[in-house]
Amino acid sequence: MENKDLTEVIRLRYEEAQSQIAKxxxxxxxxxxxxxxxxxxxxxxxAVLQSAIDAxxxxxxxxxxxxxxxxxxxxxxxxxxxxxxxxxxxSRKARLVVENFSLLHSLDRLKTARRLNxxxxxxxxxFPLLLELNVGGEESKHGWDASDxxxxxxxxxxxxxxxxxxxxxxxxxMTMPPFFQDAELARPYFRQLHRLRDxxxxxxxQANFEELSMGTxxxxxxxxxxxxxxxxxxxxIVGQRNY
Numbered sequence: 001m002e003n004k005d006l007t008e009v010i011r012l013r014y015e016e017a018q019s020q021i022a023k024x025x026x027x028x029x030x031x032x033x034x035x036x037x038x039x040x041x042x043x044x045x046x047a048v049l050q051s052a053i054d055a056x057x058x059x060x061x062x063x064x065x066x067x068x069x070x071x072x073x074x075x076x077x078x079x080x081x082x083x084x085x086x087x088x089x090x091s092r093k094a095r096l097v098v099e100n101f102s103l104l105h106s107l108d109r110l111k112t113a114r115r116l117n118x119x120x121x122x123x124x125x126x127f128p129l130l131l132e133l134n135v136g137g138e139e140s141k142h143g144w145d146a147s148d149x150x151x152x153x154x155x156x157x158x159x160x161x162x163x164x165x166x167x168x169x170x171x172x173x174m175t176m177p178p179f180f181q182d183a184e185l186a187r188p189y190f191r192q193l194h195r196l197r198d199x200x201x202x203x204x205x206q207a208n209f210e211e212l213s214m215g216t217x218x219x220x221x222x223x224x225x226x227x228x229x230x231x232x233x234x235x236x237i238v239g240q241r242n243y
Contacts, residue, residue, distance in 0.1 A: 003051055010048075011055035013237045014039070017220075021231065024224035035224055038084050040216075040234030042067070043241040046074050052238055053081060061105070061232050063087025065096040072100060086174075086213075086232055088142045095119045104129035105174040105213045105232070108142040113162050120167035128169045130213050131162065135192045136178040143175065146196055156203065163207055172211025172229070173197050183219035190214050190226035197227075 014037075022032035041049050042063040049060070049071055059082045062068035072079050085097050086105040094115035097104055107113055107129045120127035137147030144155055163170055173196065177189030197209045215223025217236035224231065235241065 003047060003054075006048065007051040007054040010052050010057070010238055014052075014055055014057055017233055017237055020221050021224055024221040028225045028227075030224070030227075034229060036230045038086070038213075038230055038232045039237050040086065040232050041071075041238060042087070042234070044234075044238055046071060048238050049075070050078065053078060057237075058082060059084060061086040061234075065089065065093045065100070069096055069100050089116075091115045098123060098125075098127050102128070103171070105230070106130070106132045106142065107162070108132040108144065110158055110161055113165055113168060117165040117167045126167055126169045128171050130172050130174040130211055131159065131170060132174045132176075133193060133196060135175045135189045135196070138178060141176055146175075146192070149192070149195070152196065152199055159200065159204075163204060170207060170209070172209045172213065173200075174213035174230075176216075177214070177219075179218075183222050186219045187222050187226060190223050190228065194227045 018037060021035050021037060025032040025035055038059045038061040039052060039057050040061040061084045063086060065085065068083060082102045083100060084103045084105060085101045088106060088108060089097055089112055091112050094112060098116055098119040116127055132143035133146040134141045134143035135146050137145055144158065146152065146155065173193055175193045177186045180186055193212060193214055197212060201209050211229045212227050213230040214228045215231040217233050220231040220233055
C-alpha cells in the first residue's frame with residue numbers, strides 16, 4: 001500500500017474510533033472530550049508510524065522502551081508527538097522511560113517505582129504515571145492483584161509508598177482485563193477498576209486518581225461506558241502487527 005493510501009486508511013479508522021468513543025461517552029452521560037485516545041504502535045514499522053502522524057494522530061503508545069526510542073530517533077524532526085509507555089517496564093529500563101515518555105501507564109511494582117523516582121530526581125522533574133492493577137487475577141498479567149475486593153486493604157502499604165516518592169506523580173490506574181470474544185464480558189472488570197479508584201480516592205483524598213486507562217481495540221467502547229479516561233487502541237486503527 002502506498003504511504004498516501006495508508007495515511008488515508010489510518011485517518012478514516014482513527015476518526016471512526018473517535019466517533020465510537022463519543023457515542024459511548026454520550027450513552028453514559030459523559031463528555032466525549034474527557035476520553036483520550038492513545039494509538040498503539042508496538043511492533044509496527046516506521047512507515048506505519050509516519051503515516052499515522054501524517055493522519056493527524058498526536059498520542060502514541062509503545063510497549064518496549066528500546067524499540068520506541070529507536071522509532072523516536074528515526075523520526076527526527078517529525079517526532080512532535082506525545083509518547084506513552086503502556087507495557088511492563090523492567091527496572092533497568094527505568095531511565096529510558098523517564099527520559100523519553102510523557103506518561104507511564106503500567107507501574108506494577110515498588111522496585112520499578114523507586115528506580116523511576118531516582119531517575120526523575122536526577123532529571124529534576126516529576127514523572128507522571130498510572131498504577132497497573134490486575135483485576136482479573138491472571139498470572140500471565142502484570143500489576144498488583146486487585147481481583148478480590150476483600151483484599152484491597154492489603155494493597156495500601158505499597159500504594160502509600162508509591163505516593164510518598166517525591167519525584168513521581170501518580171495520576172490514576174490502568175488495567176488489562178481477561179480477553180473475551182464478547183466485549184460485554186469485560187464490563188465487570190472495568191467496573192472493578194472504577195470501584196477501586198473510588199476506594200483509593202476515599203483513602204487518599206489528597207492524591208489524584210483521576211485517570212483510568214482501560215479498553216483496547218476489542219472492548220474500548222465498553223470501557224468508555226464504564227469510566228475510562230484513556231483508551232489504548234492499536235490494530236483497529238493501524239492494522240495487524242508484523243511480528
